[in-house]
Amino acid sequence: MTEVKDARLTVDGSTIELEIERASIGNDGLSVSNLLRDTGLVTVDPGFTNTASCESAITYIDGDQGVLRYRGYPIEQLAEHSTFLEVAYLLIRGELPTESELTAFNHRVARHMHVHEGIKTFLGAFPRDAHPMAVLSGALSALSTFYPESVGRGEYEIELATVQLLAKTAVVISYLQRRVTGGELIEPRPGGHYVDEFMRVAFSGPDGELDIDPIVRRALDLLLILHADHEQNCSTSTVRIVGSSQANIYASVSAGIGALSGPLHGGANEAALRMFDHIKESGDTVEQFVAKVKDKSEGARLMGFGHRVYKSFDPRGTVVKRIADQVLDQLGGNNETFDMAKRLEEIALSDDYFIERKLYPNVDFYTGLLYSAMKFPVPIFTPLFALGRMPGWIAHYREMMHDPKTKIGRPRQIYTGVVERDYVPMDQR
Numbered sequence: 001m002t003e004v005k006d007a008r009l010t011v012d013g014s015t016i017e018l019e020i021e022r023a024s025i026g027n028d029g030l031s032v033s034n035l036l037r038d039t040g041l042v043t044v045d046p047g048f049t050n051t052a053s054c055e056s057a058i059t060y061i062d063g064d065q066g067v068l069r070y071r072g073y074p075i076e077q078l079a080e081h082s083t084f085l086e087v088a089y090l091l092i093r094g095e096l097p098t099e100s101e102l103t104a105f106n107h108r109v110a111r112h113m114h115v116h117e118g119i120k121t122f123l124g125a126f127p128r129d130a131h132p133m134a135v136l137s138g139a140l141s142a143l144s145t146f147y148p149e150s151v152g153r154g155e156y157e158i159e160l161a162t163v164q165l166l167a168k169t170a171v172v173i174s175y176l177q178r179r180v181t182g183g184e185l186i187e188p189r190p191g192g193h194y195v196d197e198f199m200r201v202a203f204s205g206p207d208g209e210l211d212i213d214p215i216v217r218r219a220l221d222l223l224l225i226l227h228a229d230h231e232q233n234c235s236t237s238t239v240r241i242v243g244s245s246q247a248n249i250y251a252s253v254s255a256g257i258g259a260l261s262g263p264l265h266g267g268a269n270e271a272a273l274r275m276f277d278h279i280k281e282s283g284d285t286v287e288q289f290v291a292k293v294k295d296k297s298e299g300a301r302l303m304g305f306g307h308r309v310y311k312s313f314d315p316r317g318t319v320v321k322r323i324a325d326q327v328l329d330q331l332g333g334n335n336e337t338f339d340m341a342k343r344l345e346e347i348a349l350s351d352d353y354f355i356e357r358k359l360y361p362n363v364d365f366y367t368g369l370l371y372s373a374m375k376f377p378v379p380i381f382t383p384l385f386a387l388g389r390m391p392g393w394i395a396h397y398r399e400m401m402h403d404p405k406t407k408i409g410r411p412r413q414i415y416t417g418v419v420e421r422d423y424v425p426m427d428q429r
């Protein structure tokens with residue numbers, strides 16, 4: 001990409017110079033903050049397809065090349081060598097930890113893996129069939145009321161809230177799983193390994209014991225790494241915009257959970273699995289389903305396909321497919337559905353509709369199958385995405401808080417309503 005040297009905009013014969021903000025890699029930005037003042041115009045960009053809302057040093061994506069790096073480290077290397085909590089440390093603090101720093105961080109998170117009795121009562125107040133994402137959003141916001149000492153924007157409070165969120169989100173999600181499966185809530189054992197403890201609290205019987213399959217443990221750790229951050233996606237932008245009002249971090253991530261729950265975002269992992277089931281139940285062939293998607297008349301989308309940023313492949317999807325291959329092979333998952341998904345992918349990738357629109361499988365296409373093979377109930381799929389994304393949300397909140405350029409998020413609009421009219425009394429309408 002050649003570097004743009006300068007940029008000018010001519011409006012009604014007057015030319016103004018626009019400042020260019022330089023990126024260390026990737027697209028530079030055209031600063032339009034003074035456009036309204038200088039021209040009376042606002043910029044229009046529905047869905048923010050061309051708008052950078054901030055500077056960030058956390059995650060870099062090159063959507064054309066299928067590149068994803070956390071703090072400069074390629075996702076493939078982190079997936080191969082790292083662990084989820086090490087990646088969380090990297091995202092939040094900016095550097096990989098030394099051995100002693102990581103040990104201290106792991107211990108600190110592990111020590112906070114318990115929740116106030118009031119949170120358990122809160123979880124128990126929802127119907128058993130409530131969607132866990134709705135309950136999770138409420139529970140994370142409610143954490144601020146149970147741990148007021150961690151609420152605030154000082155260094156101490158933010159450090160404590162960081163650890164509380166990493167630790168307690170895991171416990172809350174494992175409790176939500178027990179609510180889905182009908183089990184009694186059991187106590188986490190402070191000091192345990194993060195992923196092991198999450199799985200033990202989610203899956204063990206009443207005696208609290210669980211033999212964790214190392215394949216499942218590693219697969220889950222890896223999936224959490226792959227989801228840990230993705231720069232200014234819908235939920236992270238939500239966390240930032242809520243946090244920009246100086247709302248506390250719990251309120252901000254709680255809003256992020258709401259954004260993540262949608263089927264076009266994190267909810268796509270659940271939607272993709274339901275789509276596979278729907279195809280099987282409908283009796284349609286994969287070809288017939290693809291034809292319906294292309295036809296658009298029934299509003300069907302190929303869930304787990306397409307991405308705003310990735311236009312060649314989603315590097316996370318590539319890793320997920322590889323793990324799915326291994327895990328389903330070793331654990332014996334639903335191979336029939338896996339074969340159908342692979343066939344669906346194959347057909348879509350050779351079809352002009354998908355080729356022209358640059359639609360490729362994203363991270364969510366195979367994760368549902370993988371979670372199913374690991375015995376997670378379907379409603380827990382999107383909470384698992386949330387657990388993985390938590391370090392990213394925390395890192396962005398903290399970055400935003402320390403950025404002197406941060407202003408309250410407040411977009412403009414193009415008003416298209418009635419210009420002005422007089423109030424009509426009720427008896428004259």
Ligand code: CMC
Nearest residue numbers: 263264265266268301302303304305306307308357362364
């Ligand atoms: N199936 C069928 N057609 C699609 C799909 C799809 N999955 N995705 C996009 N299109 C079509 C869309 O209909 C449009 O066609 P046309 O030009 O004829 O109007 C064109 O491709 C461009 O789509 P768009 O909706 O303008 O693209 P977007 O960048 O606004 O949306 C997306 C991105 C991810 C929301 C979309 O691709 C989608 O809905 N995918 C399915 C849901 C999904 O898998 N979401 C998970 C995303 S990855 C995890 C995460 O980080 O959230």
